[in-house]
Structure formats: structure tokens, C-alpha cells
Amino acid sequence: MSSEDVLNPKQMPHDPEKATLEGRNKFLAFWFFLGGETVLFASLFGTYLALNGSTQGENTPEHLFGLELVFIMTMLLLTSSLTSVYAMYHMKNHNFQKMQLWLGITVVLGLGFLGMEIYEFYHYIHHYEFTFRSSAFGSAFYTLVGFHGGHVLFGLSWIVTLMIRNQKRGLNLYNAPKFYIASLYWHFIDVVWVFIFTVVYLMGKVG
Amino acid sequence: MSTAVAQKRGLGAMIWDYLTTVDHKKIAHLYLVSGGLFFLIGGLEAMIIRIQLMKPDNNFISAGLYNEMITMHGTTMIFLAAMPLIFALMNAVVPLQIGARDVAFPFLNSLGFWLFLFGGLMLNVSWFTGGAPDAGWTNYAPLSTTSPGHGVDYYVMGLQISGAGTLIGGINFLVTIVNMRAPGMTYMRMPLFTWSVFVTSTLILFAFPALTVGLFLMMFDRMFGSAFFDVGLGGNVIIWEHLFWIFGHPEVYILILPLFGAFSDIFSTFSKKRLFGYSAMVFATVLIGFLGFMVWAHHMFTVGMGPIANSIFAVATMAIAVPTGIKIFNWLFTMWGGQIKMTSAMLWSIAFIPSFTIGGMTGVMLAAAAADYQYHDTYFVVGHFHYVIVGGVVFGLFAALHYWWPKMFGKVLNEKLGKLAFWPFFIGFHLTFFIQHFLGLMGMPRRYWVFMEGQGLDTGNLISTIGAFLMAIGTIIFLTNVIYTSVKEKKVSGDPWDGRSLEWSIPSPPPHYNFVQTPLVRGLDPLWVEKMDGKEGMTPAEPLGDIHMPNASILPFTISLGTFIAGFGFIYQVDDPVWLIAVFAGMGLTLGSMLTRSVKDDLGHHIHKEDLEEDIKKGAGK
Numbered sequence: 001m002s003s004e005d006v007l008n009p010k011q012m013p014h015d016p017e018k019a020t021l022e023g024r025n026k027f028l029a030f031w032f033f034l035g036g037e038t039v040l041f042a043s044l045f046g047t048y049l050a051l052n053g054s055t056q057g058e059n060t061p062e063h064l065f066g067l068e069l070v071f072i073m074t075m076l077l078l079t080s081s082l083t084s085v086y087a088m089y090h091m092k093n094h095n096f097q098k099m100q101l102w103l104g105i106t107v108v109l110g111l112g113f114l115g116m117e118i119y120e121f122y123h124y125i126h127h128y129e130f131t132f133r134s135s136a137f138g139s140a141f142y143t144l145v146g147f148h149g150g151h152v153l154f155g156l157s158w159i160v161t162l163m164i165r166n167q168k169r170g171l172n173l174y175n176a177p178k179f180y181i182a183s184l185y186w187h188f189i190d191v192v193w194v195f196i197f198t199v200v201y202l203m204g205k206v207g
Numbered sequence: 208m209s210t211a212v213a214q215k216r217g218l219g220a221m222i223w224d225y226l227t228t229v230d231h232k233k234i235a236h237l238y239l240v241s242g243g244l245f246f247l248i249g250g251l252e253a254m255i256i257r258i259q260l261m262k263p264d265n266n267f268i269s270a271g272l273y274n275e276m277i278t279m280h281g282t283t284m285i286f287l288a289a290m291p292l293i294f295a296l297m298n299a300v301v302p303l304q305i306g307a308r309d310v311a312f313p314f315l316n317s318l319g320f321w322l323f324l325f326g327g328l329m330l331n332v333s334w335f336t337g338g339a340p341d342a343g344w345t346n347y348a349p350l351s352t353t354s355p356g357h358g359v360d361y362y363v364m365g366l367q368i369s370g371a372g373t374l375i376g377g378i379n380f381l382v383t384i385v386n387m388r389a390p391g392m393t394y395m396r397m398p399l400f401t402w403s404v405f406v407t408s409t410l411i412l413f414a415f416p417a418l419t420v421g422l423f424l425m426m427f428d429r430m431f432g433s434a435f436f437d438v439g440l441g442g443n444v445i446i447w448e449h450l451f452w453i454f455g456h457p458e459v460y461i462l463i464l465p466l467f468g469a470f471s472d473i474f475s476t477f478s479k480k481r482l483f484g485y486s487a488m489v490f491a492t493v494l495i496g497f498l499g500f501m502v503w504a505h506h507m508f509t510v511g512m513g514p515i516a517n518s519i520f521a522v523a524t525m526a527i528a529v530p531t532g533i534k535i536f537n538w539l540f541t542m543w544g545g546q547i548k549m550t551s552a553m554l555w556s557i558a559f560i561p562s563f564t565i566g567g568m569t570g571v572m573l574a575a576a577a578a579d580y581q582y583h584d585t586y587f588v589v590g591h592f593h594y595v596i597v598g599g600v601v602f603g604l605f606a607a608l609h610y611w612w613p614k615m616f617g618k619v620l621n622e623k624l625g626k627l628a629f630w631p632f633f634i635g636f637h638l639t640f641f642i643q644h645f646l647g648l649m650g651m652p653r654r655y656w657v658f659m660e661g662q663g664l665d666t667g668n669l670i671s672t673i674g675a676f677l678m679a680i681g682t683i684i685f686l687t688n689v690i691y692t693s694v695k696e697k698k699v700s701g702d703p704w705d706g707r708s709l710e711w712s713i714p715s716p717p718p719h720y721n722f723v724q725t726p727l728v729r730g731l732d733p734l735w736v737e738k739m740d741g742k743e744g745m746t747p748a749e750p751l752g753d754i755h756m757p758n759a760s761i762l763p764f765t766i767s768l769g770t771f772i773a774g775f776g777f778i779y780q781v782d783d784p785v786w787l788i789a790v791f792a793g794m795g796l797t798l799g800s801m802l803t804r805s806v807k808d809d810l811g812h813h814i815h816k817e818d819l820e821e822d823i824k825k826g827a828g829k
Contacts (some may be wrong), residue, residue: 021386025311029382036374036412043420043453047435047446054441132433136441139433143424158805165806174808 012094012171017180020173030181034188041192044144045199052204054136059128061137061204070201073116074193077152080109081190084183091179096170099179103163106186110156117149141200148196151189158182227759229313230719234320235299235615241324242291248331249283250682252276257639257675260668263660270656274341275358277654279330281344282362285458286369287327289596292604293465294320294376297404299615301380303710303717304401306389306726311382313757314804319376321767326369329774333361343654345451348436348444352428357778360429364774367422368767370415377411380404389709390748391728395489398708398732399475399482402489403468406496407461413500414457421450430781445510452503460499463595464492466603467534470556473610474538476704477553478545481732484537491530491537498527508579517576524574531567535560550704551625555606558633559598566594569644584654587647593640605629605685613703617715618696621688628684635677642667642674707732712745714826720754723747723819754814762800769797 013019018027052061087102121142124130132142159182166175216224225233256276259267268276302310310316333339340362342351351359384397384405397405425447427433434440436447475482482488504512504520538560547553569591573579582588605628612620646667651658658664702711709726710717712734724747730736737745773793779786 025382025386028385029312029378032378032381032412036378036416039413040416040420043417043450046449047420047424050443050446051435051441054443056441132427132431134440136434136437136443139427139435139440139442143427143433143435161802161805174810178805 012173012176015092016094016171016173016176017091018177020177023173023177023180026177026181030184034184037188041144041147041195044147045195048140048144048200051136051140052200054140056135056137059124059130059134059138061200064124064128064130065201065204067201067205069116069120070197073113073120074197076109076113076116077190077193080106080113081187083109084186088180088183091171091176094171099171100163100167103159103179107156107159107163110152110159110186114149114152114156117145117152121146145196145200148189148192151185151192155182155186155189158185224759226764227317227761229309229317229757229759229763231298231302231310231313231316232615232716232719234316235295235297237320237324238291238295238298239615241327242288242295245283245287245327246292247682249280249288250679252280252283254675254679256280257672259656260658261672262669263662263665264657271338271341273656274343274654275334275339278340278343278346278358278362279334282330282340282366283327284596285344285462286366287323287330289462289600289604290373291320291323291327293407293462293600294323294373296400296465296469296604296607296611297376297380300611300710301383301401301404302387303614303713303721304398304708305384305387305392306709306722306728307383307387308721308725308754309757310379311387312379314760314763314809315375315379317760318763318766319372319379321763322372322375322770323369325767325771326365326367326372328365329368329771330361330365333358333365336361345455346425346447347451348425348428348447349438351425351447352436359425360778360781363422363426363429364778367419367426368770368774370418370422371770372767373411374415374419377408377415380408381412384408389722389725389728392709392733393728395486396728396731396733398468399471399485399488399492400465400468403464403466403471403492406492407464410457410461410464410496410499414454414461417450418454421447421454424450426777430777445507448507448510449503452506453500456503456506457499459592459595460495463599463603464495466600466607467492469603469607469610470538470559471534471541472708473552473556473606474541475732476610476706477548477550477556478542479548479705480541480545481707481735482537483540483543484533485731487533488537491533494530495527498523498530502527505574505576505579508576509583514576521574521576525571528567528571535564550609551620551622551629552606552609554626554629555602555609558629559602559606562598562602562636563595565641566591566598569594582647584652585647586643586651586653589653590640590643590647593643597636597640605632610704611710612692613699614701614710614715614717616693617698618692619699619703620692621696624684624688624691628681628688630681631677631684632681635674635679635681638674639671639678640674642670646671702734707735709733709745712737718822720756720814723823724751725749751816751819753816754819755811756814757811758809760804760809762804765800766797766804769793769795769800772796 016023018024055061083102083106087099087106090098090102130138132138162175162178162182171179225237228234255268256273259265259273259276261267298310298316302308330340336357338356338358340346340354340358342354342359342362346359346362351362384401388397424433424435428436434442436442436444438444471482471488501523502520504516505524508517508520569587573582573588573591609620609625612618646664649663651664658668699715701714703715704711709728712726713722726733726745727748729746734745770793773790776786776789776791776793780790
């Protein structure tokens with residue numbers, strides 16, 4: 001397949017993300033990468049579990065966390081994962097505009113999540129004086145949740161970059177794998193959040 | 208074609224070529240040169256350590272400098288010498304062994320190299336900016352978190368940057384081996400070196416993120432005032448030990464497995480036999496890789512994890528001796544009844560077997576948790592891990608370099624000098640480290656700056672130092688050989704050893720697209736299969752056609768340079784917030800380069816059929 005064909009939106013096969021060797025390579029490599037990311041977050045979770053009792057007697061998890069805000073955040077992120085599935089569905093049907101639309105909705109939901117997380121951190125710091133430096137629990141909490149938040153920020157920037165870059169030319173075999181692995185990344189972020197919601201917030205409140 | 212052109216171009220063009228190259232063979236050169244340089248630096252540090260310990264109460268260097276020496280010797284040798292030299296071999300050989308034209312991600316391949324190099328430079332800059340890291344290569348907290356100055360900060364940032372490069376390299380080779388194999392190259396036909404690289408890459412993928420997190424926690428504690436390892440604020444120093452060894456133990460298998468693979472190829476080639484027990488070898492490699500993740504806490508027997516945890520980790524550790532034993536016996540049986548050719552590569556390989564077995568045996572001794580309370584942090588441990596790392600990894604690197612040197616550079620390393628380098632190194636190695644076991648059993652602790660007179664440690668330490676000098680002489684002879692060979696020796700054919708695997712079916716050094724036509728693989732040892740059928744070279748699996756190749760790029764260099772600049776910013780913003788400018792500038796360069804990579808299409812280029820036909824006339828087909 002010559003390079004002109006790769007960029008031609010009319011030559012789209014089924015599963016455009018895996019139609020070229022480059023696409024298959026990226027697909028596989030990204031799954032491997034997510035395997036490594038799993039170890040990364042597992043290490044952070046392990047650290048958090050080792051230190052979540054080290055509160056120095058103040059600002060314990062029960063005292064700090066409010067499940068209402070975290071519940072809304074969870075809903076936003078879970079929904080954004082669903083909307084990114086819709087986007088990939090339209091990609092497989094070669095409907096570029098609808099894919100962009102659903103990716104746009106994904107980004108808006110992700111931004112909502114990020115905004116609420118920033119508010120949450122602000123709230124802890126200013127109303128409870130609970131900071132990164134106040135106790136080992138504080139360090140572990142902000143590091144684990146902050147790493148996830150950093151991933152959300154990176155994922156959003158990535159998706160927005162792809163959307164803007166390809167707005168004019170539409171879908172082709174060169175950018176389809178890029179959209180696809182960005183959506184994989186987004187799902188991974190979502191899965192990690194499910195664990196954070198359980199291990200940090202639910203167990204912190206109830207456990 | 209390419210060499211003649213390269214010689215005519217100026218030095219600047221050649222430097223630019225290497226800065227931007229995405230060709231796995233040139234990246235192998237880069238890894239080889241920089242890894243070799245760090246190997247010499249690490250060796251120099253070892254010599255200084257041995258001179259300091261030559262006699263009791265010596266005052267050759269100060270106690271503080273001694274701590275920096277032992278830390279930098281270990282860190283340099285593991286991360287900056289052994290790892291890149293292994294990556295040099297992986298890059299030079301794996302795509303050729305599976306019949307691929309390049310790795311799956313040539314751009315990332317280059318990025319991995321530059322990240323490693325800038326990380327290594329960062330670590331070594333510390334010598335000139337007020338002191339190197341001094342908390343040991345394991346960097347245990349709270350020794351590391353309370354170490355004054357910026358030495359440990361350099362350790363954290365340098366390893367973080369180079370570790371990212373290694374992780375990228377690991378993923379790249381995994382995908383290369385899964386997706387880029389030539390038609391007919393099934394998993395159970397892959398040469399053992401490729402197999403071991405596959406398992407090693409898996410270990411890299413799952414081990415390095417634990418180090419990444421450990422280094423982040425250390426960075427946050429030292430530079431941003433967090434309390435992970437600050438017991439006063441509820442922190443726990445054991446977390447570092449766990450994270451470090453969850454990475455650190457797989458790391459020793461990351462180091463040794465590729466060389467196990469190289470030895471398998473070498474034994475088979477120079478015994479003129481297929482490898483004995485091929486499938487058992489594959490099974491053993493995978494099993495070692497798997498068990499490698501189950502044993503990290505045997506480094507922590509004396510921490511106080513309790514008898515149950517200690518027993519589990521002790522038994523798991525001893526279990527690794529079983530697959531390793533399978534490999535040792537299979538190598539012996541490969542040689543059994545073969546037509547053995549005693550080349551330098553073979554000499555290093557044969558010397559490896561008893562040397563490594565001694566290291567394995569002391570490993571099982573150390574695995575006995577109760578006995579380990581006696582050995583822990585003594586010279587017995589130092590003797591043990593140098594037997595496996597020098598007797599396994601370094602011997603392996605020398606063997607593999609002798610074996611694949613003609614493939615990489617088109618010339619066979621001079622055999623006489625090769626053997627002349629072997630003997631002082633081999634004798635010196637055993638002199639240096641064998642006696643250390645006994646020094647350890649007599650109670651000499653590791654990492655101590657001086658030992659006292661009249662403790663019965665004088666003679667042993669002197670012998671050890673003499674051995675170190677012999678090893679240095681061996682290394683110097685090897686370097687002389689490299690220079691001598693490149694000046695004096697003649698070019699050889701593409702197959703100087705009468706080889707068995709695909710890399711020997713193409714010219715040396717290979718054209719930059721490796722295979723004019725992708726070869727068809729018809730069995731284990733594919734080239735040997737064709738030779739036995741009376742054919743010259745491989746049967747092609749495709750007609751002659753245009754070849755798609757990746758484009759060169761400077762972006763991997765700028766991405767890595769950005770992390771280097773930001774690293775200094777992170778270290779010095781503790782003293783003066785002005786340094787945050789460096790953080791933002793560096794990260795801006797890195798992220799900006801990544802953004803450029805994302806938005807600029809890079810579709811590669813094609814080598815046309817007509818040009819290939821020209822090359823075939825000059826001998827590229829064979």
C-alpha cells in the first residue's frame with residue numbers, strides 16, 4: 001500500500017485501526033504499555049495501603065472524604081468511557097463527524113471530572129489544611145490520586161490534539177490507530193479510577 | 208553502498224546522521240560506544256575501590272569519596288554499562304534473527320537510546336557539581352533521604368530518565384518479536400537469543416514501573432517535602448526496599464537472560480550441532496523469567512518479615528536453580544559429541560559455565576534464610592553477585608561481542624588478541640572474587656571504607672586487588688584488539704562462522720534494509736536447513752519489490768534533551784526557585800517535541816526496486 005492510499009479516506013477497510021502493520025504494532029504495543037502502567041498503579045496502590053493509617057491523628061480518611069462529590073466524579077468518568085466507545089463505534093463505521101462529536105463529549109466529561117478533582121484538592125488544602133506534606137497519608141493520597149489526575153490531563157490533551165489535527169482531513173488509515181489507542185488509554189484511566197473509588201474513598205469511609 | 212558514501216561525507220554529516228538515525232544497526236553502535244564508555248568509568252571506580260582496600264587502614268581516598276565510588280560503581284555498571292551493552296546486542300541482532308527490516312518502532316528505538324544516554328550523563332555530571340550519590344546503588348532510605356547535598360538527587364533523576372528509555376526499548380522489542388517475524392519464523396523456531404530477549408523485554412515491562420514509582424516517591428521526599436520515608440510523619444522506609452527489589456530482582460534476570468540466549472547460539476554454532484533440548488531451553492527461560500518476580504524479598508530476609516514470609520521467598524529462590532540447571536546441562540550436552548571450534552567467543556562461553564555455576568551455588572546458600580543472617584551485607588554477598596554478574600553477564604558480553612562483531616562491523620576480532628585478553632581477565636576475575644567469599648565468612652562487611660590490621664583480612668584483600676588489576680589488563684587488551692582489528696584486519700564474508708541463523712545469510716555489515724527479500728523460514732536454524740539442502744542462502748518469501756523504510760528524526764534527541772534540562776531544574780529548585788525556569792523550559796522542549804511528533808505525519812520512504820537491483824549486483828542479496 002503506497003503512502004497515498006494510507007491517507008485516502010475512501011480506502012477504508014473494516015477495523016481501520018488494525019489494517020496496517022503500523023496500526024497492529026501500535027495496538028499491541030499499547031496493550032503492553034498498559035500492562036506496565038498497571039504495575040505502576042499497583043505500586044502506588046501498595047504504597048497508599050501501607051500508609052493510609054499514618055495520619056498523625058488528624059485528617060483521617062473518614063473525616064476528610066465526602067462521597068457525594070466523588071460519586072458525581074465517578075459517574076462523569078464512567079460515562080466518558082461509554083461515550084468514547086460510541087466514538088470508536090463511529091470510527092469503525094467510517095463516520096468521522098460523529099466520531100469527533102462523541103470524542104468532544106468525552107473531553108467535556110473528562111474536563112468536568114478534572115475540574116471537580118481540582119476543587120476537591122483545593123477544598124482539602126484550604127479548609128482542612130490537609131496537604132502533600134502534612135503526613136505520610138497526605139503524601140500517599142495526593143500522589144496516588146494526583147498520578148491518576150495527571151493521566152486524565154494527559155489523555156484529554158492527547159484526544160484534543162488528535163481532534164484538532166485531523167479535523168480538516170477526516171479519518172484515514174494513518175490516524176485511525178492513533179484515535180483507537182487514545183481511547184484505550186481513556187478506558188484504562190477509567191478502570192484505575194474504579195479502583196481509586198473503591199480503595200481510597202469507599203474503604204476510607206467505611207473500612 | 209552506505210559505508211562508501213559515509214566516508215566521503217564530512218564529520219558533521221556523520222554526527223547528524225547518528226543524532227537522527229532510526230536504523231537499529233546504528234543505534235546498536237550508539238549503545239555499544241556509550242555502554243563501553245560507561246563500562247570503563249565503572250571499571251575505573253572499581254579499581255579505586257580495590258586500591259583503597261589493598262591494605263589495612265589505607266588512606267588512598269576519603270571515607271565520603273569511597274561511599275560515592277561504591278555507589279557509582281554499582282549504579283554505573285548495572286544501569287549504564289550492562290543494560291546498554293545488552294541493548295546494543297539486541298538492536299544489532301534481533302531484527303536480523305527474525306528476518307525483519309527494522310524494529311517495530313524505529314523512532315521509539317532512538318528515543319530509548321537518547322533517554323538512556325542523557326540519564327547516564329546526568330548521573331555522572333554529579334561528580335563535578337559537588338559530589339556523586341553516596342547511599343549505595345540500592346539507595347536505601349533513610350540513608351538516602353537524609354544524605355546531604357545533591358548526590359542522591361542526581362541518582363533519582365538520572366535513573367528516572369534512563370529507566371524510561373529502557374522501558375520504551377522493552378516494549379519495542381516485545382512488539383518487534385511478536386509482529387515482525389518473517390514468514391515461517393514460528394515461536395518455536397526462533398533462535399534462543401531472540402527468545403531470551405523476548406522474555407527479558409517482558410521482565411523490563413513489568414519490573415521497571417516499580418522502580419519508576421520508587422524513584423518518584425524518593426524524588427517527592429527529597430525535593431518536595433513529602434513524607435513517604437519520613438518516620439516522624441508516619442512514613443515507612445521499608446516501602447522503598449520493597450519497590451526497589453520488586454524491580455531489582457527481575458533486573459538481574461533482565462541482565463543475565465539475553466546472555467544465556469547468546470551462549471546458546473554460540474555453543475550451537477561452534478559445536479556444529481543444533482542446540483540440545485531446544486524446547487526445554489525455551490521453557491527454562493520462560494520459567495526463570497516468571498520465578499524472577501516471586502523472589503524479591505530474599506534481599507530483605509533480615510528486615511524482619513517473619514519466618515513464614517522468609518520461608519516462602521527462600522523456597523521460591525531455590526526453585527530457580529532448577530531451570531538454571533536445565534540450561535547448564537543443555538549447554539554441556541550441546542557440546543557433547545560436537546565438532547568444537549575453540550574460538551575466543553567459545554573460550555568465554557566455556558569459562559562462563561563453571562564460573563556462573565559457582566555463583567549459582569552461593570546463590571542457593573544465600574537463599575537459606577536462616578543462614579543468610581550470617582552472610583547478609585558481608586563480602587560473601589559481594590563475591591556471590593560478582594560471580595553471577597561478571598562470570599555471567601560480562602563473560603557473556605565478551606563472548607557475544609566476539610561472535611557478532613563480524614556481523615556488526617564486517618571484521619572478525621583478532622583471535623590471538625582475543626585469547627590474550629581472556630586469560631588475564633579470567634584468572635583475575637577468580638582471584639578477585641573467590642577470596643571475597645571467605646573474607647565475608649570471616650566477618651568483613653561490605654561497603655566499609657577501611658578494615659583494621661591483624662583481623663586476618665590483609666592477605667585476602669591484597670589478593671583481591673591483584674586480581675582486579677589482572678582484569679583491567681584483560682580489558683585493555685580487548686580494547687587494543689578492537690582498535691587493531693578496525694585498522695589492520697581484513698573484511699570477511701557475511702558468514703565467517705558457518706552460522707545457523709538468519710543473520711548469517713546477509714552481508715556484513717548488512718545493508719540498511721537488512722533483507723533484499725524477506726526470507727522464508729523452513730525450520731529451526733533456518734540457514735542451516737538451507738545449507739543442508741545444498742542451497743546458497745535463504746529462499747525468498749516475496750518477489751523483489753519496493754521496500755518501505757522509516758525516516759530519520761531529531762525529535763528523539765530533543766525529547767531526551769528536554770528531560771535532561773528539566774532534571775537539573777528539579778534538583779536545584781530546592782535551593783532557588785529560579786531553577787523552576789529550567790523545569791518549565793525542559794518540559795516544554797520535551798512535550799513540544801512530542802506534540803510535533805504527534806501532529807507531523809511521518810509516513811517513511813521507499814527504496815525502489817531499481818536501486819535494490821543495483822545493490823544486488825554489488826552483492827547485497829547474499
